[in-house]
Amino acid sequence: MAVLTKSLILAGLVSTAAAWSPALRGPALEGGRLPSDSVERARALHVLNRLTFGPRPGDVDRVVAMGVDRYLEQQLAPEHISDSPAERRLARFEVLRLSTEELARISREEQRARRQRQQAAGRDSVAAAPQGPQRRQLPRARRLAGELQQAAVIRVTISERQLYEVMVDFWTNHFNVFMAKGADRFLMPEYIERTIRPRALGKFEDLLVATARSPAMLFYLDNVQSVAPGSRPPFRARSGQRMPSGLNENYARELLELHTLGVDGGYTQQDVINVARILTGWGMSPPQRSAGFVFNDWAHDRGEKVVLGQTFPAGRGEDEGRDLLKVLAHHPSTMRHVSAKLCARLLADDPPDGCIDAGVHAWERTGGDIREVVRAIVRSPEFWAPEYRNAKVKTPLEFVVSAVRAVGGVPDSTLALAQLVGRLDQPLYLQQPPTGYPETQESWVNSGALLERLNLAMGIAAGRAPGVTVDLRGVIPAWTGSSQLADLVSQRILNGAASENTLRVIREQTADLAPEQARVMAVGLALGSPEFQRQ
Numbered sequence: 001m002a003v004l005t006k007s008l009i010l011a012g013l014v015s016t017a018a019a020w021s022p023a024l025r026g027p028a029l030e031g032g033r034l035p036s037d038s039v040e041r042a043r044a045l046h047v048l049n050r051l052t053f054g055p056r057p058g059d060v061d062r063v064v065a066m067g068v069d070r071y072l073e074q075q076l077a078p079e080h081i082s083d084s085p086a087e088r089r090l091a092r093f094e095v096l097r098l099s100t101e102e103l104a105r106i107s108r109e110e111q112r113a114r115r116q117r118q119q120a121a122g123r124d125s126v127a128a129a130p131q132g133p134q135r136r137q138l139p140r141a142r143r144l145a146g147e148l149q150q151a152a153v154i155r156v157t158i159s160e161r162q163l164y165e166v167m168v169d170f171w172t173n174h175f176n177v178f179m180a181k182g183a184d185r186f187l188m189p190e191y192i193e194r195t196i197r198p199r200a201l202g203k204f205e206d207l208l209v210a211t212a213r214s215p216a217m218l219f220y221l222d223n224v225q226s227v228a229p230g231s232r233p234p235f236r237a238r239s240g241q242r243m244p245s246g247l248n249e250n251y252a253r254e255l256l257e258l259h260t261l262g263v264d265g266g267y268t269q270q271d272v273i274n275v276a277r278i279l280t281g282w283g284m285s286p287p288q289r290s291a292g293f294v295f296n297d298w299a300h301d302r303g304e305k306v307v308l309g310q311t312f313p314a315g316r317g318e319d320e321g322r323d324l325l326k327v328l329a330h331h332p333s334t335m336r337h338v339s340a341k342l343c344a345r346l347l348a349d350d351p352p353d354g355c356i357d358a359g360v361h362a363w364e365r366t367g368g369d370i371r372e373v374v375r376a377i378v379r380s381p382e383f384w385a386p387e388y389r390n391a392k393v394k395t396p397l398e399f400v401v402s403a404v405r406a407v408g409g410v411p412d413s414t415l416a417l418a419q420l421v422g423r424l425d426q427p428l429y430l431q432q433p434p435t436g437y438p439e440t441q442e443s444w445v446n447s448g449a450l451l452e453r454l455n456l457a458m459g460i461a462a463g464r465a466p467g468v469t470v471d472l473r474g475v476i477p478a479w480t481g482s483s484q485l486a487d488l489v490s491q492r493i494l495n496g497a498a499s500e501n502t503l504r505v506i507r508e509q510t511a512d513l514a515p516e517q518a519r520v521m522a523v524g525l526a527l528g529s530p531e532f533q534r535q
Contacts, residue, residue, distance in 0.1 A: 040064050040068065041060055041064055041495070041496075042389070043068045043384070044060050044063040044064050044068050044071075045060050045495050045497075046384070046389050047063065047068055047071065047072065047378075048060065048063060049389075049390075049535035050346050050347070050378075050383075050392075050535060051072070051075060051162065051163045051166060051346070051378065052075075052162035052163065052166065053156045053157065053162060053165065053166070053398060053401040053402055053405060054398070054401065054402025054403075054405045054406060054535070055405065055406065055495065056405045056406070056408060057406070057407075057408050057474070057475050057492065060495055072375075072378060075161070075162060075163035075164070076163065076201075076371055076374065076375055078161035078163065078164035078201070081160050081161050082160065083159055083160050083161050085158060086154065086155055086158050086159040086160070089154055089158065089413065090151055090154065090155070092413045093147045093148075093150070093151050093413070094144060094147060095144040095145075095147040095148050095151070095189050096147075096148075096151060096189065096193065098144070098189070100186060100187060100189070100190045100215075100287075100290065100291045100292075101287070101288070101289075101290055101291065103141075103144065103185075103186035103189065104183075104186045104287035104288065104291055105287075105288075106140055106141050106144070106186070107141045107185055107186045107287075108287070110139050110140065110141050141185060141186070143415070144189075145179060145185060145188070146415035146418065146419075147415065148179075148188060148189055148192065148428075148429070149415070149418035149421075149422075149427070149428040149429065150413070150414070150415045150416075150417060150418040150467075152169075152192075152418070152428055153397075153400075153401065153411065153417045153418045153421060153428070154411050154413070154417075155168075156169065156397070156401050157401050157404055157405060157409075157411050157417075158410075158411065163374075164200060164201060166345075166346075167200040167201055167370070167374070168196060168197055168200045169397070170200075170341075170342070170345050171196050171199075171200055171207065172192065172196050172429075173431075173436035173437055174258075174259070174338075174341065174436060175196065175207075175211045175217065175259060176431055176433075176434050176435065176436035176437075177191055177214075177216045177217055177220045177429070178220055178429070178430065178431065178432045178434075179429040179430055180430055180432075181219070181220055181432075182219065183215070183219050183284075183287060183291065184216050184219055184220055186287070186291070187214075187215050187216035187219060187291060188216055188429055190214075190215075190216065191214050191216035191217070192429075195210045195211060195214045195216070196211075200370070201370050201371040201374070202369075202370060202371075203367065203368050203369055203370065204329050204334075204338065204363075204368035204369075204370055204373075205325070205326060205329035205330070205367075205368055207370070208259065208260070208325050208328065208329050209322065209325050209329075211259070212255070212279075212282070212321070212325055213282070213293040214293070215283075215284035215291050215292065215293060217251070218251065218282060218283060218284055218293075219284060220434075221250045221251035221254055221434065222248045222250040222251065223248065223250070223251040223252075223279055223282055223283065224244075224283040224284055225244040225248050226244065226246075226247055226248035226249075226251070226276060226279065226280050226282075226299075227244045227245070227246065227247070227280055227281070227296075227299035228247070228277070228280050228281075228299060228300060228301035228302070229245075229246045229247060231280075231298055231299050231300075232298070233296070233298055233299070234298055244299070247273070247276050247277065247280065247301075248276065249272055249273065249276045251276070251279065252272050252273075252275035252276035252279060253272050254434045255275060255328070256271065256272060256275060256328070258434055258435060258436075259328075260328040260329070260331065260333075260334040260337070260338075261328065261331060261333040261334055261337060262333055262334075262336070262337030262340075264333075265331070265333035265334070265337060266308070266333055267307075267308060270306075271307050271308060274305040274306060274307045274312075275307055275324065277301040277303070277305050278301075278305055278307070278312060278320045278321055278324050279321050279324075280299050280300045280301045281295050281296045281297060281298075281299040281300035281317075281318070282295060282318075282321060283295075283296050283299070295317065295318040297317060300317055300318075302314055302315055302317075305320070307324060307327070308327070308331070310327060312324065329368055330367070330368060332360075335359075335360045335363040335364065335368075336356060336360055338359075338363075339356050339358075339359030339360050339363060339373065339377070340356045340359075341439075342359055342373065342374065342377060343355040343356050343359060343377055344439050345439055346374070346377055346378065346383070347377070347382065347383055347388050347391075347392075348388050348391050348392060349391075349392060349439060349440045349441060351382075352382045352385075352388075354380055354381065354382040355377055355380050355382040355383060358376040358377055358379070358380035358382075359373045359376055359377050361376065362375070362376035362377075390497070390531070390534040390535065391534070392439075392441065392534065392535050393441035393444055393445055393533055393534055393535075394444075394533055394534070394535055395426055395437065395439070395444060396421050396424030396425060396426035396444065397421050397426050397428070398535065399424065399453060399533065400417070400420050400421050400424065400456070401421075402532075402535075403456075403457055403460050403527045403532070404417070404460065404468050404470075406493050406527065406532070407460065407461065407470050407472060407475055407493070407523060407527075408470070408471070408474055408475055409460065409468040409469065409470045410468065410469045410470075411467055411468050412467055412468065412469070414466070414467050415467075416465075416466035416467025416468075417466075417467035417468055418467075419466075419467070420456060420465065420466070420467065423452070423456070424449065424452060424453065424456070425444075425449070445533075450528075450533075453528055453533065454524075454525075454528035457524050457525075457527035457528035457532075458520070458521075458524035458525075458527075458528065459524075460524070460527060461520045461521075461523040461524035461527060462520045462524065472519050472520065472523055475492050475493070475523070476488055476489060476492055476519050476522070476523060482506070482507045482508075482510045482511045482518065483507055485506070485507075485510055485518060485519070485522050486498070486503045486506040486507045486510070486522065487503070489506060489522045489523060489525075489526045490502075490503060490526070493523060493526040493527065493532070494526055494529065494531050494532060497531050498526070498529070498531055499530070499531060502525075502526070502529045502530070502531060505525060505529075506521075506522050506525050506526065509521050509522075509525060510522050
């Protein structure tokens with residue numbers, strides 16, 4: 001395939017960036033053209049945009065043929081969907097085969113080797129870094145972290161269990177852990193694979209307890225350092241080892257504010273303190289001994305506590321924490337806060353009350369069954385309301401993956417595709433604040449981000465994006481003239497929803513190009529258009 005010249009690419013990007021920026025900042029696009037069988041196709045496209053990471057070529061037709069309702073039920077039962085191609089691809093990743101102990105050992109050995117190099121060189125770490133060919137080889141621990149990110153991207157790109165992967169991504173963000181913090185470098189794989197993924201469509205209470213017991217979460221939010229004031233461990237600390245000396249409220253605060261009740265959930269500062277007291281002793285064993293969850297009785301505050309008006313009697317140890325988490329998981333404020341976040345992910349940045357109410361009622365009816373809450377949300381009238389179609393701007397992960405899927409791209413097993421997502425300011429598992437990455441379009445839409453998306457879209461179309469193989473001939477066959485090419489791209493990439501402005505831009509930018517260059521430019525502009533940025 002011919003490669004576009006730099007000047008040609010810049011000409012298309014600069015002109016379209018200026019033209020499309022207002023469209024992305026405004027309300028949902030209107031006036032898009034739909035095929036004649038618009039009703040069922042529009043429903044299918046809406047489902048594929050919201051409950052998957054974007055339609056692949058032919059997906060809309062397949063869902064229409066199957067029936068939208070049947071497709072929804074199939075996606076809500078991912079355990080019955082064969083996913084062997086994705087499983088075979090994931091088998092190549094070493095990080096998914098290693099235990100936490102092995103990952104911790106690798107991290108320790110590399111830290112020790114780095115210190116030895118620094119000492120031998122007598123210079124700082126930058127000057128002591130390997131030079132020449134050695135410099136291009138990533139340290140094993142860093143490569144394994146990249147594998148974890150790439151595994152996530154491959155899953156959302158090629159898995160047939162799309163709604164399940166949407167929910168895994170949602171909960172990973174809701175219960176955010178910053179992978180670059182200390183021990184979380186080697187705790188994160190266990191957190192994703194054994195804590196989040198098995199419970200993504202299970203009971204919220206089970207998921208909440210699992211995250212609360214996860215060493216990755218307890219280390220990230222400092223609960224491993226939280227002990228009853230004045231308590232001392234029954235062992236002698238090694239020289240230089242920093243021992244916890246008192247209460248740490250970090251995890252307690254985020255548990256209430258982010259994970260359960262919400263900032264307006266009715267708790268007080270005294271509740272935060274008492275939650276922290278209840279969770280004293282919840283920690284982790286040393287990395288050389290599995291780095292698993294432990295309850296340190298010596299660190300636990302044995303006094304009576306009161307949280308949200310409920311008394312937790314003294315002397316119940318670890319059971320206090322389990323009782324607390326059960327109360328929080330079924331609290332009305334939690335039901336509403338988490339249902340609102342689910343509606344924000346699946347429907348609109350500012351979701352309607354009807355959608356949230358549907359989630360809350362399902363939560364009450366089923367005891368917090370996530371599968372049933374999601375089913376209620378997508379069955380609510382609000383989910384299907386026309387004003388909420390194309391109402392959300394894609395996050396960088398959603399944009400990159402949906403672009404690859406739209407052109408039938410095949411990701412490889414390098415770390416490149418995950419790095420493309422990071423280049424758009426959403427590096428996976430590397431959001432430092434516990435809030436996780438934002439859902440709202442204001443966080444992702446600005447002129448610089450739009451130009452970067454356009455540039456990446458053109459790279460994918462031209463086959464120059466690292467980490468993915470693309471053959472546009474299977475998506476856009478022969479055509480005559482720029483008008484027909486624009487219409488074909490609208491149908492095949494944008495599923496018939498291109499605005500007149502987008503069609504005009506594609507016609508103008510491809511009018512004088514050779515056929516292969518025209519195809520690349522047309523597809524690139526479609527992937528970078530306002531219509532494609534929305535879902």
